[in-house]
Amino acid sequence: MPSEKILEQKKEVVSGLSKKIKEAKAMVFADYRGLTVEQDTELRNALRKAGVEYKVVKNTLTRFAAKENGLEGLEPFLKGPTAMAVSNTDPVAPAKVLAEYVKKYEKLELKVGVVEGKIIDEKGINALAELPSREVLIAKVLGGFNAPISGLVNVLNGNIRGLVVALNAIAEQKNA
Structure with missing residues (x-):
């Protein structure tokens, strides 16, 4: 039977993991x-550069933390050595x-992911990794907003141009 001191340390670890899971936008x-x-x-280093926290976790303690957050579905995946990549800001960064690196190093294997509280399998992680970055998506949305405005400006300019051409033609006719 573990001592009180060790039990308290483990409770603190579970509490910290539970807080990370609750605050995370995405985990892999x-x-x-x-x-x-x-x-x-x-x-x-690559994960750190992307703003992702990466650490090796104990499966048993992670199970308790997952259970506290209603993620009992993680339990079957928490076997063998497990590392957790967590992002509190970008839901795509850990998966990407x-x-x-899974493509680069054959020995690295994805187990499971959690995005906004939903459990996703390896296929889901790979699909998430294929998404463009947040900046690219924002640029596409802004470009979509800009297209109708520039179309309206072209239509209005076209009408004004047509009027100017017509007035110019009438002026030339009167001069002739």
């Missing part, structure tokens, strides 16, 4: 078994970076 769990130290360091 992966099996990192077989990665070299250099590969893992490269992966961690990990999917890129």
Whole structure:
């Protein structure tokens, strides 16, 4: 039986994990078994650059934290070595970076993901990774808003141009 001190430490870890899960826009769990130290360091640097927190988690403690947040569906995936990539701001970033490194390193395997409280499988993670970045999506939306306005301006300019051409033709006719 573990001591009171150890139980309190584990409760604190579960509480911290539970808070991370609650605040996360997206999480991806992966099996990192077989990665070299250099590969893992490269992966961690890429995730850090994308604003994603990455850490190795204990499956049992993660199960408790997931259960506290109503994510009992994670339990079957929490076996073997597990790393968790979490983003509180960008729901696409963890999936995008990990999917890129899964292609690069065969030994890295995606397990499961959670986006906005919904559990997604490996196919869902890969589909999420294929989405354009947030900046590209915003640019497309703004471009869509701009298109009707520029079309209206062209129509109005066309009518004014037509009127100017007609008036010019009448003026030339009267001069002749």
